[in-house]
Amino acid sequence: MPMITRAAVCRVPGEPLTLERLVLRDPLPDEVLVEIRATGLCHSDLLQIDGSNAPFPFPVVPGHEGAGVVVACGSAVTSVAPGDHVVPLSIPECGECAACCGGKTNLCEHFYASMGRAESPFSLDGETIAAYASLGTFANHVVVKEMNVARIPREVPFDLACTVGCCVATGVGAVLYTAQVETGSVVVVLGLGGVGLNVVQGARMVGASRIIGVDTNPERAEAAHRFGATDFIDPRGLEGDLVSVICEMTGGGADYSFECVGNTRLGGQALEMVHPGGGVAVIVGMPPQGENLPIPPESLFLGRSLMGSFLGNVKTRSQLPLLLQDYLEGRLDLASLVSHRLPLPRINDGFELMRRGESLRTVVTFPAPD
Template sequence: MSTAGKVIKCRAAIAWEANKPLVVEEIEVAPPKAHEIRIKICASGICHTDDHALGAHMAGMKYPTILGHEGSGIVESIGEGVTCVKPGDHVIPLCSPMCMKCKACVHPDSNFCIKNDVGKNVGLMLDKTSRFTCKGKMIHHFMTSSTFTEYTVVDEFAIVKIDPKAPMDQVCLIGCGFSTGYGTVLNTAKVKPGTTCAVFGLGGIGMSAVMGCKASGASRIIGIDINKRKFAKAKELGCTDCLDPNDCEKPIHEVIVEMTDGGVDYSFECIGNTDVMVSTILSSHYAYGSVNIIGVPDQHARMTVDPMYFLTGRIMNGAFLGDYKAKESFPSLVKDVICKKIDLDALVTHKVPLEKINTGFEYMRTGQCIRTVIEM
């Protein structure tokens, strides 16, 4: 029986309030309105940004909400006027959507659409309403995607069609973690062959950055983390050296400067810690180092730096979603996964059902995983 045009009852993990475990509840998902799409979610990665939102570390967060922004799924139904997909198409919902019309979208050096909800956290569809209800209460959306649910609804500009041959439990990571780390190396820093790199933080984003450094032909890739359990995987993915700052007698940036004759060519901060961001700056070569900030800090965090860090020649970049214009670039990344050019399976260390989502969060918080994927 077709569900098009009808309310769907399904399960979702709801964040009823900040700093509380998610609760799997039965929710009602309304049909898509004009220029909206309802998706049956197949898989969703658990990202640190979800934990930031759950911990009220993101400004303006609204509760209750359905988190999750790293998903893959199949179009169940479409609203009037939708032309980019049809029911049955395999898709990735976009946490950083693109209207492809605004000044930011058409700019060659930007992928941050003016309609993006990142930083605003309105938590609603473009018409300022929600498609989720539970126990008669309206539930907010999250980052234009909300993937911790069996069904979600997104605006037409927040979706991209992908090859149906793609493994859904892997390509969901393209929705955020993988594209963020990998893309920052290729698109933002533009790492050159034969150069040196330092990657601070070996979680899902950091490991993806390591993969990007290797793909770019970097000759030396130094991974930094206080969790030594991650070092074997980091070396498997491309790290030539791994360092635990707690094992060093000197500040970690001094160790890296000595190892690389003045500092690395490219450094990447993949944690969201402002102290580590400063170390990332100082680990790069003072005359020409490229510093790349990827990690999302607490909303109240601030960083104080000496202007001389940059007056000598360093540059610092920030990037969201690896500077990929997702509508244009994600399908080709998916094809690279299908043809084995990119191994996303190496990043998926744990899989859990929706009922075990809080266990998945614990795996992430305690450093037991690279990426945990929820299979619906």
Template sequence: MRAAVLQETGQDKLEVLDDIEPAGFGPGKVRVRIKATGLCHSDLSAMSGVLPQPAPFVPGHEGAGEVLEVGEGVTHLGQGDRVVVCWLPACNSCPACRRGQSHLCLTGFMNAGTPNFRRTTGGSEVFGFAGTGTFAEEVVLDAPCAVPIPDDVPFEIAALIGCGVTTGLGAAFNTARVEAGSSIAVIGCGGVGISVIQGARACGAAQIVAVDPVAGRREAALRFGATEAVAPGELADAKRRITADEGFDHVFEVVGRSATARTAYETTRRGGTLCVVGAGAMDDQLQFNMFELFFDEKRILPSLYGGGDVLRSYDRAVALWRAGRIDLEGLITHRVRLGEINEAIDQMRTGEALRTSISL
């Protein structure tokens, strides 16, 4: 089959190979034919080395498809079932799961270091990003990574719900718990940032300021519910005008850099919430002094995968989409085939695309 492979960490381009096969099928596994996958900035971060991932690997973790085969012991799925790929499945038995924090379950990460592809010419092993690797026509997954989806949810929409939409909506609903009438700033308006904006709007936020250096993304943010969109250099003025310089009730950092996180902290009002959504590098340090932490009493809340039960978050996203409360079709600004993957990567890097849907 075909798959897009990054041979070495730090390379800019993927190589579309046709000698890849899924590996590791057996008890407790499922083999899935990927129908659509999204290109997420986390894929680019893994390619550049910002996020740790052994190479060579098949990027992609935001996918949906059809079950081709189920292994022994798998009872919740059958051949032909439509599924969304969950890159962070819950085991439901570890301490985090028993505490009701299933999004912090590490079971899925334990399998991320096991190759789930191999090359038919030479037999060398290839990893899948985050234990998945959806930039491939087929993939073998742990059964909990394949979550059934309703028949009325298109594969392209389901793929988005698999990561970006769930992450952004959950940051607003679960982590920050945005209140009706509150003021919001969202720094970074790619696919996840736009989902934060849609979540804040659904929560009833009164002012939603979108912050991004790319004009096209600022325009998109206004279409998805932002009340104002500004370049980074204009954020301080927006803070003065909208909050009388007090700061916003909630500021979401959706970039994953210490510099923007520091800006977000300074833009948050005393007693407000800084919600860190962006995935950053392990060597990028964010500094605070002990007095400001004590005196300003700002809450700093990281949000991993939306900060709540993933399966419930999937269901909520589907319900809001069906009700017309969130726009998911509009997120897909580019649709490409697998062979056009490098073009899609360039569009993502330049900010021309909020989300790219890749058909396989």
């Protein structure tokens, strides 16, 4: 029997989200019904909402960084059960395809098959309401494939657990799994939002010798140092250009750089600020649609490498829960990451905090059922 659930819906690009009651269909045999208890606000959601990078049609329920409780399972589901605490996943892990069985990528073949084409379980008055990333965690309930949920430890609060669904996995994973940063490396992190700060703490976790955080918001300096940065640079106050300053600080270039803003010009600079003969630049931030990286070929000919990272190359069902184990054992700081907690009716205030650069991570919480 279809249920009614409350959701924040973006009907028109650039307009505030509206709270609506949507019809949510029953789970199919290979699907799971999850009650969302908390969901983080991500810059990727903002790009969809503003229309600058909108892979899903409008109207849409944004949100892809959630945590909650399994309510019901389809008849073919075996790996989770009602009552389990889970994180819904924007990238599935089927465990059977070449990508899932290999060690090169986390991009399960089912991810490509469902991108922008999966049938949404949400509707209103006969109109389909799209689910961002096939999730739509700005709704109190979601229906997702079994391969799109990861069971997580019950000890982790939902408002912290949800962050591993995107910003923590993306940032820490880019260090651990994409770049595979070595102990003693010199790392530059461009952009110190939720993702960038997790790149910083990922670099700290692997024992980087120097971690240089770069951001135009000077208020990010304290957070950067708390997460493990050894240096902070506000590029607006530099006498020379950023690349020259980084190369001088590092004696010819960093070992690794991570672009976490989604700025294509900065992505080109990320490559220039790593040293020739082995320096690695990683593009983590999502730029607006249609923009291209300005990459001089000679930078690559000199032995630098440029890599892309999607959700930190983390295999979502098998590796993502390990990040929460890192939290439980004190290696990963999630509590300091969540700077604001808001109820669903104030979700637009959360995006205004993001636009003004006043939040690290804002989490929207749903009340537990009576």
